[in-house]
Amino acid sequence: xxxxxxxxxxxxxxxxxxxxxxxxxxxxxxxxxxxxxxxxxxxxxxxxxxxxxxxxxxxxxxxxxxxxxxxxxxxxxxxxxxxxxxxxxxxxxxxxxxxxxxxxxxxxxxxxxxxxxxxxxxxxxxxxxxxxxxxxxxxxxxxxxxxxxxxxxxxxxxxxxxxxxxxxxxxxxxxxxxxxxxxxxxxxxxxxxxxxxxxxxxxxxxxxxxxxxxxxxxxxxxxxxxxxxxxxxxxxxxxxxx
Numbered sequence: 001x002x003x004x005x006x007x008x009x010x011x012x013x014x015x016x017x018x019x020x021x022x023x024x025x026x027x028x029x030x031x032x033x034x035x036x037x038x039x040x041x042x043x044x045x046x047x048x049x050x051x052x053x054x055x056x057x058x059x060x061x062x063x064x065x066x067x068x069x070x071x072x073x074x075x076x077x078x079x080x081x082x083x084x085x086x087x088x089x090x091x092x093x094x095x096x097x098x099x100x101x102x103x104x105x106x107x108x109x110x111x112x113x114x115x116x117x118x119x120x121x122x123x124x125x126x127x128x129x130x131x132x133x134x135x136x137x138x139x140x141x142x143x144x145x146x147x148x149x150x151x152x153x154x155x156x157x158x159x160x161x162x163x164x165x166x167x168x169x170x171x172x173x174x175x176x177x178x179x180x181x182x183x184x185x186x187x188x189x190x191x192x193x194x195x196x197x198x199x200x201x202x203x204x205x206x207x208x209x210x211x212x213x214x215x216x217x218x219x220x221x222x223x224x225x226x227x228x229x230x231x232x233x234x235x236x237x238x239x240x241x242x
Contacts, residue, residue: 001046002070002102005094009072010038010046011102014063020103022112022148024062025095026055026071027121029154030081037071053217058116067114070098074120084123088131091124092145114149122155129170149197151175171197207242208232 002009014020026037037059039051055071062069072094074082099108117125128147149171206212214225232238 002098004072004097004101006075006090007072007094009034009070009094009098010049011071011098012038012059012063012069013103014066014068018063018066020068021066022068022114023095023099023103024058024067024069025091025113025115025125026058026069027082027091027115027117027124028071028074028080029119029121030079032080032118034071034073037069056218057216068103070095081120082117082124084120084127088124088127092128092131092147096145109144110146112146112148114151115147116151116153117155118153119155122152125150125152126155149173154203173199173201175201175203177203208238209242 002011026034028034028036033048035046035049036052036055038046038049039056040046040049059069072091074080075087075090076083095113096108099105099111099113103111105111115125115128117123128145128150147170151173153175154177155174208229210226210229211222212225213228214220214222217225
């Protein structure tokens with residue numbers, strides 16, 4: 001567990017034998033917390049950590065590629081949503097403090113940061129490029145975060161947020177479900193009109209199989225995965241395509 005500026009969070013740092021390439025900033029959705037991104041054990045003093053399977057998949061992938069991971073909890077602990085109007089600058093400052101103190105980078109404003117946000121966290125990530133402490137070009141101003149890319153998942157991007165992305169030019173990825181809550185055309189316009197690396201990804205349904213859970217959850221045995229799959233079948237929750 002880490003406390004930076006006004007935020008509580010959890011973090012992971014790659015093994016010492018890997019070159020540190022940057023920081024992945026993880027911003028949860030409503031009703032969630034930073035503890036989704038770490039496990040509960042005696043070494044991290046995080047009794048509320050949940051280690052959600054998909055979040056931990058992302059953490060392991062980031063670490064394998066040489067990225068440190070910082071997950072922060074929103075200040076509103078009732079709804080657990082982010083305030084995209086008020087918190088972007090605070091989150092940027094917290095990220096800089098983490099880079100300086102925990103990654104021991106003497107010039108944190110030059111260290112590349114990628115922001116991954118889900119739902120309200122995605123809306124906040126989209127606001128980071130033009131926050132007072134955030135800048136996509138790492139060398140233009142001292143004391144500002146070098147935000148090189150954002151990824152929003154199932155997040156509503158307002159017209160003003162898209163305009164901010166156009167102005168600041170970080171690479172952008174938007175992930176949406178079958179009924180998108182974002183304007184795909186607007187995101188792709190970043191690439192066509194401004195030469196920005198931008199793309200959209202539609203999340204596809206994943207069929208369940210007897211080994212689905214053990215293949216995606218590191219701590220689960222194949223036996224328990226089979227039992228869970230059988231329970232879903234008995235419940236009638238699965239269709240013919242599982």
